[in-house]
Amino acid sequence: MMNNPETCWDIVVIGAGPAGLTAALYLARYRRKVLVVHDGNSRALRIPTTHNAPGFPEGIDGPLLIERMSRHAAAYGACTQEAEIIDIERSADSFRMRSSDGRVWESRAVVLASGILLNQVDLAEDVHDAALRAGVLRYCPICDGFEHTDQRIGVIGCDSDGAAEALFLRQYSPDITLMPLSHPALSEEQASELARAGIVVKTGALHALNPGPDGMEVHLEGEAAPLLFGVIYPALGSRPRAELAVRIGIELEAEGCVPVHSIRGRCVPGVFAAGDVVEGLDQISVAMGHGALAATSAHNWLREQDRQTLQAAC
Ligand SMILES: Cc1cc2nc3c(=O)[nH]c(=O)nc-3n(C[C@H](O)[C@H](O)[C@H](O)COP(=O)(O)OP(=O)(O)OC[C@H]3O[C@@H](n4cnc5c(N)ncnc54)[C@H](O)[C@@H]3O)c2cc1C
The missing domain is CATH 3.50.50.60 (FAD/NAD(P)-binding domain)
Structure with missing residues (x-):
């Protein structure tokens, strides 16, 4: 009562x-x-x-x-x-x-x-939020994929969720790269679907992200130089x-x-x-x-x- x-x-x-x-x-x-x-x-x-x-x-x-x-x-x-x-x-x-x-x-x-x-990428909270505000780190392709039309887009999370997100973003840009957080976990079928869509798949683990005002540097294991993207979409659930x-x-x-x-x-x-x-x-x-x-x-x-x-x- x-x-x-x-x-x-x-x-x-x-x-x-x-x-x-x-x-x-x-x-x-x-x-x-x-x-x-x-x-x-x-x-x-x-x-x-x-x-x-x-x-x-x-x-x-x-x-x-x-x-x-x-x-x-x-x-x-x-x-x-x-x-x-x-x-x-x-x-x-x-x-x-x-x-x-x-x-x-x-x-x-x-x-x-x-x-x-959200499951976020590993960045200090202030750096993370500054990257969100600058629009170089995004979490929702449905929300803002349109704003990145024809840009170089990176997706982090080389599994079925990441593959689905990369394929969704393909509508906006021909330049999509899928990268693993630690190791790739794609089926053969997923890998060939990504290849058919022209999506580049990297296999080296993510070492570091370095956001700037105009883009995001991604340091991957096994890559001689950092990769530069206009925007990164983590697909980490x-x-x-x-x-x-x-x-x-x-x-x-x-x-x-x-x-x-x-x-x-x-x-x-x-x-x-x-x-x-x-x-x-x-x-x-x-x-x-x-x-x-x-x-x-x-x-x-x-x-x-x-x-x-x-x-x-x-
Ligand atoms: C960076 C970013 C960009 C986005 N862009 C877009 C966009 O462009 N378009 C779009 O449609 N969507 C966008 N979204 C998604 C959108 O923000 C969410 O879909 C929306 O906020 C969901 O509303 P909600 O009320 O369900 O949850 P939320 O807005 O997350 O609100 C949840 C509320 O519950 C409260 N709460 C939870 N647990 C407790 C508790 N135990 N005690 C007290 N309070 C509690 C929180 O304080 C909060 O007030 C974006 C999200 C992010 C993170």
Whole structure:
């Protein structure tokens, strides 16, 4: 039973990225008492400029998009607090969340929009982020392959994921090189498909990356001189931030993501997932769509609990 009005909410949204902030906007406009809790790690905050977010033909910087989305949700009454949630428990009619600094919140429903973490290349954090901002290090060909049309492109990760990424990028440039992080792990079939597409495959392990303002130097074992690329795409996978989903009883997909039907709350009653943490295409527009669906499902679920729907009244 929930009792303290200061810490009790209709819905707590975990995450302040495009998914969580869209959910918060919709929920606030459904006149729900909604709190967003986040630990400041939205991937969108790392986007220098996105050119595929619909409605922004000149592109928009990730931090500016997040600032506008936060302001939009707040304008309708959504509250935000910064904290890392480390525990979540479900009782008969509520959820209880605890943060690493000991704060506690209770809510009737939860939207889980906790995103993913990228597996990054080995560079000091400040060097890594400067390379991201300069656009010489990229992680998402769907997002920004277009911006590198006809450039010399390197892909790191000489396995099936790297091969798929290299073949995807071939649409943008004839000059693609696939390089292993440590050793190549390609099947014969993959190797011949890459050869057919004119993609160069290197076999020497990656020794070092040296980003500059106009490109990235790659030092490979066995190469006399560094290779120079306009941009590098590491294809090293990601880790969904799904620990809280597991704690609350959601069974994950093989890749560690939350299943798609959790968007509609069909895994655990009262828990609605959205965005990158859900299995699918990791994109801003998808995260926003999930956020709208999860929020509406959560609102309708609460209406059902309160016997405010036709179905519930029968
Ligand atoms: C460099 C880069 C460039 C990109 N470019 C594009 C692009 O051009 N176009 C595009 O569509 N996409 C792009 N993306 C992908 C895009 O950023 C993501 O798809 C999008 O941010 C997903 O939104 P989300 O809300 O699901 O997750 P995120 O934006 O990652 O937000 C997750 C939220 O959950 C919070 N959180 C997680 N766990 C906890 C916890 N335990 N307690 C509290 N808070 C928690 C985090 O603090 C964060 O607020 C890019 C990503 C990167 C890294």
